[in-house]
Amino acid sequence: MAAIPLSTRLSYGVGQLSDGVKQSAFSTFLFFYYNQVLGLSGSLAGSAALLALLVDAITDPMVGQLSDRFQSRWGRRHPFMLAGAVPFGIAIFILFSPPADLSQAALFAWMLGGAISVRLMLTLFYVPHLSLGAELAKDYYGRTSLIGYRVFFAYAGILVTSVVGFSLFFPPSEMYPNGMLNKASYPGFGLFCGMMGSTAMLLSVAGTWRSIPELSKPVITGNESTAWLAFIGVFRTLKLDSFRVLFAAILMFSTLAGVSQTLMIYVATYVFEFKPGHLAGLASSVLIGITFASWVAQGLSARFDKKRALRICVITGGFFAFSPQILYFGGFLGQVDDALKFTLVFSVNGISQIFFIAYMILLDSMLSDSIDEHQLNCGKREEGLFFAARSFATKASYGLGSFLAGIGLDIIEFPKSATPETVPVEAIIKLAILSGPVLLFFFIATVLISNRYPMSEARHREIMGKIAQREKPEFKD
DSSP states (O other), X not given: OOOOOHHHHHXXXXXXXXXXXXXXXXXXXXXXXXXXXXXXXXXXXXXXXXXXXXXXXXXXXXXXXXXXXXOOTTOSSHHHHHHHHHHHHHHHHHHTOOOTTXXXXXXXXXXXXXHHHHHHHHHHHHHHHHHHHHHHOOSHHHHHHHHHHHHHHHHHHHHHHHHHIIIIISOOOSSOSSGGGOGGGHHHHHHHHHHHHHHHHHHHHHHHGGGGGGSOOOOOOSOOOOGGGHHHHHHHHTTSHHHHHHHHHHHHHHHHHHHHHHHHHHIIIIXXXXXXXXXXXXHTTHHHXXXXXXXXXXXXXXXXXXXXXXXXXXXXXXXXXXXXXXXXXXXOGGGSOHHHHXXXXXXXXHHHHHHXXXXXXXXXXXXXXXXXXXXXXXXXXXXXXXXXXXXXHHHTTTHHHHHHHHHHHHHTTOOSSOOTTTSOHHHHHHHHHIIIIIHHHHHHHHHHHHTTOOOOHXXXXXXXXXXXXXXXXHHHO
């Protein structure tokens, strides 16, 4: 099979920058903005995130199935990708620009409506874009490589959004020693996020346009159910053992990652007592992950196969990710200066990102393999439907993650608009327990789920061989 041109791989990958922008804007900044700056309760902010996720449960499969069946001179994926690009930028700007002096109910409604709009526009691009990757690369290891580009740009979006946000839009000032509490900075930040996300989407559409003639065509049998009820079709995808395992693994891992990401700014500020200037540097630790994750994913899968590589990634990543909280309970962090403490946390976070990002690369590669199995069983490719289910599971990182984080913050009665000096010691200890040992336990528990994945390289070769045999002209006759 001919190698995918570098220009196509880069163009495909850059589209995922938009999802990284959304992830960082939502998990790191949006929850903190509505909770700590605007005064919306943690439970209401988390509930808005959860309800927006439930809308995704309907719209993701709908868009996925529509793009599976869509027929046009511009292919079945690109028209949807193009339709979501510019409205995405507008929606995220509006979300970060609520009117002044809203009540709790009105503020909740603005957050909910804005989050739904952003997610819907992202869905129009994101689900067809994921499906496009499975069509561009069809071999067992080539998929891991292409997905590495996509994941690289997703985390690049997280990196740029976080670093620019902390350093440019929320720097400390005399009036706001914690720049994150400066309400006037958030509309400009929303505009920046919207422009960067929309630009990335448009670049991806333009750069992959030439591949349209080579992509799979929709297979219409006449027995398809209506796309408006496509969310019911997700249950059909879960009948496939291999995909059911992957869906559960992605859902649990993404939810836990969302809790961790939402709590990150709280932990860095109140547990580790980092200054605002440290936050941009700490966010840039993801650069270590996106630099090496693809190599690690490809190397581990080639040597150990994908399932065993998953175990290595999640256990190793979890050990490094939560070691600072363990050191905090041991009293070590209180005995070192800020420079050494920052270097330590930055380093272990960066190492953990290598393995967590590699984990997601491997999961997506395995998902594409499962779609091949579905094609063998059913005679048609439905990447959109499968990746819609995957999209929903991934988006749980903000929906379920923020909901659980918000409930947790309310349970420990964490104060609003707080400085490290005014937060009770008991609340800080509870925050450290929640963000450390508790999350580590659940991250490692994902191993039990992924161990049930039945696909191997040999099984995938067998599947592809049977598909190729069935598609030969003499076989069809």
